[in-house]
Amino acid sequence: MRRNPAVPLPSHPAEDAAAAPKTQRSDWATIAKLLPYLWRYRWRVGIALAFMLCAKFANVGVPLLLKSLVDSLAIKPGSVQSMAVVPLGLLLAYGALRLSTSLFTELRELIFAKATEGTARSISLQVFRHLHDLSLRFHLERQTGGMTRDIERGTRAVHSLISYSLYSIVPTLIEVLLVLGLLAIKFDAWFAWITLAALALYISFTITVTEWRTKFRKQLNELDSVAHSKAIDSLLNFETVKYFNNEDFEARRYDESLEKLRRAQLKTQSTLSLLNTGQQLIIASALVLMLWRATEGVVAGRMSLGDLVMVNAFMIQLYIPLNFLGVIYREIKQSLTDLDKMFGLLEREREVADAPDAKVLQVQGAAVRFEHVSFAYDKARPILHDVSFEIPAGKKVAVVGPSGSGKSTLARLLFRFYDIDSGRISIDGQELRSLTQSSLRRAIGIVPQDTVLFNDTVAYNIAYGQPGATQAQVEAAARAAHIHGFIAATPKGYETMVGERGLKLSGGEKQRVAIARTLLKNPPLMIFDEATSALDSSNERAIQAELDAAGQNKTVLVIAHRLSTVVDAHEILVLEAGRIVERGDHEALLARQGVYARMWRLQQSGAAG
Structure with a gap:
């Protein structure tokens, strides 16, 4: 491929500087940039939060009903009627609460799905449009693999951030408050204090270790983008690699990136194991203390067997979501980092921008x-x-x-x-x-020196000069460019795929497609x-x-x-x-x-x- 020497070769940074924001904004600043996209779905957010509250109230009601069910079994001998009626009613109520929890959860996700998908779509489309608005200089300097990886991760981050925050963090906090209140009201304050202390220790440990691990995650993502960029760049230049017999050289370059990526992944995994072990130690200690306190209360006669079952059920319900808090917090932090990178693309200033009072060109000749x-x-x-x-x-x-x-x-x-x-x-x-x-x-219409085609059909590439052109117009343009005969002779005719960047066609064939495309546009200049x-x-x-x-x-x-x-x-x-x-x-x-x-x-x- 020829290159105009008037255009300077872009530098080759170790990572995709074009995709990275100049300064790392705070997590709250990133969330603040996301909120306007969610605001258009505010009614759905409100309804989803209402369903979430209903699901949590039903979930907290399950241990309370379980306590009543266990205590109702401790009846006097011979009381057949109460044996037949009370547990049956409690069992039905228990099943209804369990069903309600799942039902309200599914309704919440159903209602909020449109908000999540709509937000991701709006941000992705805005980034796509903005990238097309950026100058040619940006696109000459960018590394396609790394930038597409950042956009992919940013789009996925929207789903993760909304899902984890609305479906995990907020519900867990609500449930913690409800459980702490019930324990403090129904039993002595020690139950609430043990739970609260364990939660505080658990959250502090999780946040501290996860913050420490964040730098390893960032390094892992950067190395992943570099490896992806090298692989994409090598495959796009397949013919050049073959011309110079450099398959082994490209494999070594890629393997060097993969080796750095492997070491970063091992470091990330070892720190994750440390985080999980510490979390389990805190949870196990808190459970032992709570059950010891509840067992002592049952032995002393201050609590019933149902109370012991209820405390255990509360702890299990509370610590199951907390068990994933480290993963959730890490994913939220990573999602914020990925989203920040995508917002960084949106903040790239357009080198060539329309003036505020820009006018439409009036062609007179x-x-x-x-x-x-x-x-x-x-x-x-x-x-x-x-x-x-x-x-x-x-x-x-x-x-x-x-x-x-x-x-x-x-x-x-x-x-x-x-x-x-x-x-x-x-x-x-x-x-x-x-x-x-x-x-x-x-x-303006142009037939460029170096023709690049879309990986689509010949017809699509010619019709790109005038989207919506009829087949007759496309064929007329192809005849004018002296390529109709070649196209008609192929097995699939105008539906023939041209390959990545048009590489399935010869240089002359690509140039004639470009000429046909410009003739079809039919501009005055x-x-x-x-x-x-x-x-x-x-x-x-x-x-x-x-x-x-x-x-x-x-x-x-x-x-x-x-x-x-x-x-x-x-x-x-x-x-x-x-x-x-x-x-x-x-x-x-x-x-x-x-x-x-x-x-x-x-x-x-x-x-x-």
């Missing part, structure tokens, strides 16, 4: 003017120096020159992928920075950036005639290496080191015996040879 334009991708290495030229409405202007002279940069600036450092670019007198980017790009560079001479001449026909009554900018394709241009600009060194039509430039004439003689002698 698509005359283009560059006035004293200077530009640099990197301030230390300017690309364009005081470039001025005009493309009159309905005319064709060509730009030629050696590689790295800044030819393709002109097209990028016209598309407003970047904003110029100084000067002015206008279309029909309307300065680009005063226009909406959408209306500007709608008026067209840019051909080495549009026929991948074609053989016969196809180039045929398609050049179609391009000339498509450019009739349109404003055309041609960026060319082969001078034979631009001899009919209204004006030819010769660019060297970012400066226009010659300009004029073909005959005038040849007569000057300058740079253009020298390039022409070299190409003609090369063609003759």
Whole structure:
């Protein structure tokens, strides 16, 4: 694949700096950014919380009913009626409470599912749109594997955060308060104090150890993103790997990342085992103390056998969710970290943004003017120096020159992928920075130097120039680009899949698909950036005639290496080191015996040879 030397190669950071926020915000700040998305579902949240409260009241009622059931069995001999009626009623009530707990829980999840899925969808869509709004510079520097991993984890974090907080943390706190109140009211305060002390110790231990473990989790995620990025990058460049016989080299690079990932996972697992062991020790100690206190009360006659069963049931119900508190807290912390990374993508400033009062481009002929334009991708290495030229409405202007002279940069600036450092670019007198980017790009069509296709059908890729185009329009565009015959000859015709980035097609076939796509768009301003560079001479001449026909009554900018394709241009600009060194039509430039004439003689002698 060719690369325009005018575009600087991105750096290769150890991790995806593009996806990471500049500063780590607090957990509460991340939650605050999530709340507006949930606010639109506030009624569902309220109803879900009501069902959750009902489920918890029913759950707390189960041990109370179990106590009554056990105590009712201690009846006087011969009381057959009470033996038949009381336990049966209590058993039915016990079953109803158990059913109510599950029923209210399922209703809560059913009601709140729309809020959870809707929130995840809204955030994911906003991130997707924002990524498309970011500048070309961001997309040249990003690492696709790491960034997609961050988005995937961020979307999953929305589900986890809402589920764990609403379905685990809040219900557990409510149940703890209810149980503490019942123990303090029905028995002596020691039961409540033991429970409260155990809870405080358990939560403090869990939070302290989990906070300590968070750095290992972050490191694990970063290494996971790096390994994923290397794997994706290697697979995307499959042919290059094969060309240089570097399969073993790529495997070693990937294995180095996997080894670092393995060590990080082992460290994470060992610290998790430490956390779980400490939690179980606290829970077991609290249970022993509570049961010892309850057993002593039964022996002393202060408590019934049903009270002992109730205390045990309360402790089991309370400590089962607490047993997962470490996992829940860790997942919430991890979800907040992942969500923060995705919000960090949303906070990436758009280098090229519409002005608040941006207007829609009003095309009157698509005359283009560059006035004293200077530009640099990197301030230390300017690309364009005081470039001025005009493309009159309905005319064709060509730009030629050696590689790295800044030819393709002109097209990028016209598309407003970047904003110029100084000067002015206008279309029909309307300065680009005063226009909406959408209306500007709608008026421009381009056949790029390096064609990249979607991993979809040929028909989809051609119709991308005009979504909603009919099959007849797609085929007409394909005929104009001289690719219909090739498509029709394939077994699946227009439903043929082109593969990742179009790699199942040859360079010439991809370029003709790109030409068909642009012809279908049919914009008033067209840019051909080495549009026929991948074609053989016969196809180039045929398609050049179609391009000339498509450019009739349109404003055309041609960026060319082969001078034979631009001899009919209204004006030819010769660019060297970012400066226009010659300009004029073909005959005038040849007569000057300058740079253009020298390039022409070299190409003609090369063609003759």
